[in-house]
Structure formats: structure tokens, C-alpha cells
Amino acid sequence: MPAEPTSCDPSLSGIEAVSGAVLAMSRHLEVREVLRRITAEARTLLGAEYAALGVPDDHGGFAQFVVDGVTDEQWKAIGPLPRQHGVLAAMLHRLTPTRLDDVRRAPDFEGWPDAHPDMSDFLGMPIVDGTEILGAVFLANKAGGFTAHDEELLRILAAHAAIALGNARLYERSRELTLAGERARIAHDLHDAVSQKLFSLRLTAKAAATLVDRDPARARAELAEVARLAAEAADELRAVVIELRPAALDEDGLVATLASQAQVLDRAHTAEVRFSSDGVRTLPPGQEAAVLRVAQEALHNALRHSGAKLVEVTLTGTADRGARLRVHDDGRGFDPETVRREGRHLGLVSMRDRAAAVGGTLSLESAPGQGTAIELEVPGA
Incomplete structure (x- = not known):
């Protein structure tokens, strides 16, 4: 031929x-x-x-x-x-x-x-x-x-x-703006989460110091609170480091990279993080990057804001050689319409932009007391 x-x-x-x-x-x-x-x-x-x-x-x-x-x-x-x-x-x-x-x-x-x-x-x-x-x-x-x-x-x-x-x-330019947005979000997280924890830790430690002589029992309780706050601050810092760490997509592929991040987040947070995959073929680089970033954003929301005890990440292949990502948590959930009206996007705009950029679709399911599910589907090559 x-x-x-x-x-x-x-x-x-x-x-x-x-x-x-x-x-x-x-x-x-x-x-x-x-x-x-x-x-x-x-x-x-x-x-x-x-x-x-x-x-x-x-x-x-x-x-x-x-x-x-x-x-x-x-x-x-x-x-x-x-x-x-x-x-x-x-x-x-x-x-x-x-x-x-x-x-x-x-x-x-x-x-x-x-x-x-x-x-x-x-x-x-x-x-x-x-x-x-x-x-x-x-x-x-x-x-x-x-x-x-x-x-x-x-x-x-x-x-x-x-x-x-x-x-x-x-x-x-779009990629630069996305990175700038992610840096701003991480800085906001550090200020809101870690800084507040450290401020509380400092006040509690001072209270314990003043109680050591006159009320040892209360001092011990305050020191226990110091230990708890320090552990939470360490968890928050580890989570930020994980988000800053470059993903090894080129070397390890999407499935292995997601599995590794889920394992690290499972160790860093009190919530259990599970990952499973089935029938996923290699995707074009742009699709794999979009899936990874959406997974990271959804995990960030679930672990920081939902109060979930369990977060499940599943990645499955589709009939057109694409992939479907689902991130589901059993947290407190929310009313999506209320969030939209109040201008609290929870990263949804950036996730939808990433999905649209690779020809994919993103959907959200949530209700108060019923957890949240983010689902992304991207086409194959």
C-alpha cells in the first residue's frame, strides 16, 4: 500500500x-x-x-x-x-x-x-x-x-x-492568568486557614502559661488544645505544599498521578480519601492536565470546606476513548443556586473553564446535608 x-x-x-x-x-x-x-x-x-x-x-x-x-x-x-x-x-x-x-x-x-x-x-x-x-x-x-x-x-x-x-x-497568556489565580487562591487559603490556626495557637499557649501555677488542670487542657491546633495547622500546610508540588503527569500518567495525590491527601487530612480507576486510556496532554486540575480543585473544596469524613475520586474510561472524573464527598453540601447568587464560586468558574478548553463538560450535584459531587467528562483523541 x-x-x-x-x-x-x-x-x-x-x-x-x-x-x-x-x-x-x-x-x-x-x-x-x-x-x-x-x-x-x-x-x-x-x-x-x-x-x-x-x-x-x-x-x-x-x-x-x-x-x-x-x-x-x-x-x-x-x-x-x-x-x-x-x-x-x-x-x-x-x-x-x-x-x-x-x-x-x-x-x-x-x-x-x-x-x-x-x-x-x-x-x-x-x-x-x-x-x-x-x-x-x-x-x-x-x-x-x-x-x-x-x-x-x-x-x-x-x-x-x-x-x-x-x-x-x-x-x-491564559495559562499565566490561571497560574496567577491559583497562586492568589493558595495565598488566600494560607491567610484564612493557617494564619487563623496559628493565631489561635498563640493565644491558647499564652493562656496555658498563665494557668500553670494557679490552675494546673486547666493549663493541661489548654496545652492539649495547643497540640490539636498545631496538628491542624500542619495538615493545612502539608495540603498547600501538595498543591504547589508539580504533578508528574509526563512521567507517571494521569491514573498514577491521581492515585499518588489521593494517598498523600489521605495521610494529610482527617477525612478518608479513596481513589479508583477503570478502563482509562492515555489521553492527550491537554485533557490529562484538565482532569488533574479539576480533581485538585474539587478535592480542595471537599477537604477544606465540606466537613466530609469520606471523599471518593473515581476515574473511568468512556466509549469514545475519553474519561469521566467524579469527586464525591459526604460533607455538609450546599445549595448551588444560593452560592451562585452570593458570588461564592468555590472554584467552579475555573473548573468549567478548564473543561470547556478541552471540549469537556462539567456538572455539579449538591444539596444541604447531602454532600457534593463534581463530575467532569472529556473526549478522547
Whole structure:
């Protein structure tokens, strides 16, 4: 059976090759990886020997600069990143492409570093969002030189690259905001839970000290309370450390990571925490991260606010190769409508956002005196 054609198959037409390159770029979310894919796909698409992509900063240099066709050893030998000067500077300040038979004869050419490979024919294309130049992709050394058709193909690729790069930046910004929100929540927990426990512990210890001589029996009772408050404060601190500890999803997988966290939380809290799983297949990284974070948020709510004696976490596979997470506690429960009206979200907004980001759905069941259940379902690959 013949192999399925790829973007580097010379038998493909230009539009099919561009389509393959666009699909390859769109599979990635991290900005650095998107830049690397754009550069590699541009070089493959046009058959160039070298390719580079630069994203300018505001200080005459490059915030990011990636290359393709140059080995790591060659790149290290070349030295520091280039500055925005000569041909590169011109490319970053106009919206039109640059196609040269020999870049070395360009009026603004300023030479290469000693270890830089020699380049002749050159094609540069800005990556533009509206009137903003996000960066520029540069290609060099194609057998027979670059043509007007090459320029048009690269123009199409650059237009899609702007979308892919914009999406990647939005994704990273969203991730930064999520992390900032989680840090704020943890700081709030430390203040509300641990700080109050430590304040009570300090007052109780002072009371015990004043009672030692005149009422030893009451002093012993106060010291017992000191021990209890210290144990609770230690539990709260351990729980915060667990949430700050990076999860080993890449190394251990979702099931093992959830099982490990449940075990640690079971030891750190008076409530019993159980975990079970059945028929779970490996999920895409984004889905696994969403499931883990929702589980952590639901566990946080159950262990800190519900007064539960038992929290059960179950993870099961679904028919579409996805997964269903359920976190159920036997705590005091609440009226979801009342919580919504009073603006106390209990992390539900962030959990729903995580579910929606990976095409999943999140549901909540709770009532006063009947515990709470959070259920998340995510699709497979």
C-alpha cells in the first residue's frame, strides 16, 4: 500500500503542501514550538537549505529567534543572537516580502559572523497581524533560486502562521492568568486557614502559661488544645505544599498521578480519601492536565470546606476513548443556586473553564446535608 503523502512529498501541488504545513503548525500551543514548526515547514515547503524566524523585541534585538537547517554545534559557534540591523531590520519594518538573487549584494548587507554559513539567494516574508509585524521568516539557498510562485506560497503560509502564533500567545497568556489565580487562591487559603490556626495557637499557649501555677488542670487542657491546633495547622500546610508540588503527569500518567495525590491527601487530612480507576486510556496532554486540575480543585473544596469524613475520586474510561472524573464527598453540601447568587464560586468558574478548553463538560450535584459531587467528562483523541 503506498505511503500517505506528506508536506515534503515533491509530488504534491503547492496548495496541498501549504495545507500540510498549516496542519503541522496548528497542532502545537506553546509559542516556542509554534515558531519552530513554522520555520521547519517553510524550509520544507520551499526546498531551502536554511530557514530562520525572528520575533523582535523593543530594544533592537530579538525576543525569540529560531533556525532550521543549522546544527546545534553550528548555532553555538555562530555566537549571540543577531541584532535588528541590515536586511533583518528592513524585513521587520515593512509589510512587503523581500526576494533577492544574492543577499550579499544587497545595499544593507553587513556581513556574516565567522561561523555563519554562506548564503546567497534569499526570501524573507513578514508575519503580519493586521498592520502589526509579529515577526519575519527568512529562507536562503534554494537550488535555482526563489521564484514568484515560492513567494506566493510563503505569503499564504505566513498568513496562517500569524493565526497559529496568535493562538499560541493567547493560550500562554491564559495559562499565566490561571497560574496567577491559583497562586492568589493558595495565598488566600494560607491567610484564612493557617494564619487563623496559628493565631489561635498563640493565644491558647499564652493562656496555658498563665494557668500553670494557679490552675494546673486547666493549663493541661489548654496545652492539649495547643497540640490539636498545631496538628491542624500542619495538615493545612502539608495540603498547600501538595498543591504547589508539580504533578508528574509526563512521567507517571494521569491514573498514577491521581492515585499518588489521593494517598498523600489521605495521610494529610482527617477525612478518608479513596481513589479508583477503570478502563482509562492515555489521553492527550491537554485533557490529562484538565482532569488533574479539576480533581485538585474539587478535592480542595471537599477537604477544606465540606466537613466530609469520606471523599471518593473515581476515574473511568468512556466509549469514545475519553474519561469521566467524579469527586464525591459526604460533607455538609450546599445549595448551588444560593452560592451562585452570593458570588461564592468555590472554584467552579475555573473548573468549567478548564473543561470547556478541552471540549469537556462539567456538572455539579449538591444539596444541604447531602454532600457534593463534581463530575467532569472529556473526549478522547
